[in-house]
Amino acid sequence: MSMQGFRATHVVPPGGLSTRPQPDPALPPGQVLGGGLEVNVDNEWGAWAHVVCSNGWSAWVDGRTLIPRSAPASGAWSSPSSRPEALERSSSKPSPSAQLSRAPVAVAGAVLIAAAGLLPWVRGGGSSSNAFKVPLKSLFVLNSGSGGPKIGWLLLVMAVGAVALVAFSPDDIVRRVVGGATVVVAALFVIQIQRALMHLDSGPSLISTLGVGVLGCVIGGAMVALAPEVTKRSP
Numbered sequence: 001m002s003m004q005g006f007r008a009t010h011v012v013p014p015g016g017l018s019t020r021p022q023p024d025p026a027l028p029p030g031q032v033l034g035g036g037l038e039v040n041v042d043n044e045w046g047a048w049a050h051v052v053c054s055n056g057w058s059a060w061v062d063g064r065t066l067i068p069r070s071a072p073a074s075g076a077w078s079s080p081s082s083r084p085e086a087l088e089r090s091s092s093k094p095s096p097s098a099q100l101s102r103a104p105v106a107v108a109g110a111v112l113i114a115a116a117g118l119l120p121w122v123r124g125g126g127s128s129s130n131a132f133k134v135p136l137k138s139l140f141v142l143n144s145g146s147g148g149p150k151i152g153w154l155l156l157v158m159a160v161g162a163v164a165l166v167a168f169s170p171d172d173i174v175r176r177v178v179g180g181a182t183v184v185v186a187a188l189f190v191i192q193i194q195r196a197l198m199h200l201d202s203g204p205s206l207i208s209t210l211g212v213g214v215l216g217c218v219i220g221g222a223m224v225a226l227a228p229e230v231t232k233r234s235p
Contacts, residue, residue: 006040006052006054008040009039010051011037014035014036017035018033019031019061020060020061022060037053038054039051039066047062049062051066096167097167100163100166105223108223109179109225110160111159113158113162113224114155114156114159114160116155116214117130117156118132120212123208123210124204130152130213131217132152133146134151136151138192139185139188140188140192142192142196151189154185155182155217161178162175175227176224178224179224183222190214
């Protein structure tokens with residue numbers, strides 16, 4: 001917002017108001033806005049308000065303490081609970097269910113990852129095997145045998161982790177890493193299958209050998225990694 005287009009909607013209460021770069025009370029307070037400063041509120045999230053100053057600087061503050069531009073400045077501190085310090089003792093973050101409802105793409109991707117573990121990953125000889133029958137070490141070693149942890153359990157952990165990150169984490173970066181790692185798992189599996197087929201003089205093609213579960217894993221991981229941000233951030 002330029003200075004020419006600035007329109008004050010609220011006034012900072014007497015005594016000033018501490019700011020934060022994101023609407024998260026766990027973050028340390030930033031610069032303090034001086035009492036009486038005129039600001040423009042361009043976004044709100046629960047008790048938080050995103051304010052823009054006349055010079056274009058912006059931050060998140062306790063919106064409950066701001067004084068509407070048309071209201072008198074007196075009585076701004078009518079209740080101790082309205083002070084910005086109270087924001088640190090109370091949670092203004094949305095509930096986990098609200099977070100999940102705001103991220104349908106990421107949640108759907110996590111569900112698809114879990115379902116992909118139950119779908120066929122390898123086909124051949126009139127039978128198929130899902131990820132819960134494929135050893136995890138087969139991602140790195142040819143002819144690794146059938147023992148040890150299975151890929152399906154890793155996918156299940158990733159799916160549950162993705163949902164938990166959407167519901168509880170204030171940061172989207174880790175969720176994107178989990179989604180990307182899921183795609184890498186599928187890619188490593190495809191590479192190992194191709195290597196195994198190259199050792200055969202004649203045999204099925206890669207497409208006919210891979211099951212639909214591998215594709216589901218790739219799509220689900222991409223949905224988790226590329227879904228829009230869940231946490232609102234300051235501009």
